[in-house]
Amino acid sequence: MIFKYKDYDIYYEIHGQGDPLLILNGIMMSTKSWAEFIEPMSKDNMLILVDFLGQGQSSKEYEQFYHDIQVDIVEALLQHINIPSVNLFGISYGGEIALQYTLKHPDRVKKLFLSNTCANTSYWLEEVGNAWNEATHSGISYYLTTIPFIYSPKFFINNREWMENRKNILVPLFDNKDFVKSMKVLTNSSVGYDVRDKLDQINVPTMIVGCEYDFVTPFYQQKELNDKIRNSQLVYIHDSGHAIMYEKPSLFTSLVLGFVNNSKIMYNL
Numbered sequence: 001m002i003f004k005y006k007d008y009d010i011y012y013e014i015h016g017q018g019d020p021l022l023i024l025n026g027i028m029m030s031t032k033s034w035a036e037f038i039e040p041m042s043k044d045n046m047l048i049l050v051d052f053l054g055q056g057q058s059s060k061e062y063e064q065f066y067h068d069i070q071v072d073i074v075e076a077l078l079q080h081i082n083i084p085s086v087n088l089f090g091i092s093y094g095g096e097i098a099l100q101y102t103l104k105h106p107d108r109v110k111k112l113f114l115s116n117t118c119a120n121t122s123y124w125l126e127e128v129g130n131a132w133n134e135a136t137h138s139g140i141s142y143y144l145t146t147i148p149f150i151y152s153p154k155f156f157i158n159n160r161e162w163m164e165n166r167k168n169i170l171v172p173l174f175d176n177k178d179f180v181k182s183m184k185v186l187t188n189s190s191v192g193y194d195v196r197d198k199l200d201q202i203n204v205p206t207m208i209v210g211c212e213y214d215f216v217t218p219f220y221q222q223k224e225l226n227d228k229i230r231n232s233q234l235v236y237i238h239d240s241g242h243a244i245m246y247e248k249p250s251l252f253t254s255l256v257l258g259f260v261n262n263s264k265i266m267y268n269l
Contacts, residue, residue, distance in 0.1 A: 025051065111204060117222065
């Protein structure tokens with residue numbers, strides 16, 4: 001389905017019924033990335049998926065924008081579908097938007113789940129983004145600069161056939177000039193992002209997941225979130241990289257649904 005935000009077409013999907021669960025994508029993801037998770041996550045919940053501006057089936061924008069427009073798109077979506085509040089899940093880039101949305105619209109968020117998320121674009125992460133942008137001259141260069149570091153080494157080595165299939169799918173996509181042009185704008189939209197001094201304003205129950213081999217958003221950044229968000233819990237996942245939903249899909253799904261649908265979760269006062 002499509003709704004209009006200003007002059008942009010924003011694509012979204014709704015699956016199932018029940019307590020709303022809104023998923024916000026990582027930077028290279030789209031609604032299609034969640035295909036294998038739709039059935040379990042919509043069994044007892046209204047699952048809401050959305051492509052950010054510049055992602056998937058939403059409009060592309062080649063002039064530079066920043067996170068604030070994505071935050072406003074989330075609010076416009078909830079107004080469009082007339083949902084007063086949601087359980088909000090964000091992974092990586094989506095977690096950054098989820099944090100900012102929660103700070104701006106605290107009454108709209110029942111529970112907050114953050115996976116592989118950071119509170120600021122560090123010098124390290126900015127340089128990672130610069131490396132990605134410098135590799136956009138060819139699909140294989142972009143693939144080799146981005147994808148291996150999103151997974152843990154053990155998963156990458158033990159699942160060579162799966163990774164080679166991913167390469168066969170992704171390299172042609174990464175050769176698409178419109179795609180990589182949009183990715184550069186998305187990557188640069190995180191420059192200057194920093195909510196570290198605002199985290200203590202978040203009061204909703206929050207679960208934070210970090211992974212042992214996350215080279216994009218290292219675990220110390222999830223620990224920082226947990227230290228500063230008062231009503232938060234921190235989960236450390238061994239033997240996983242940044243792409244936990246693909247490396248450990250059953251554990252990932254259990255964590256999300258267990259947190260969202262547990263009515264006995266209390267504030268840590």
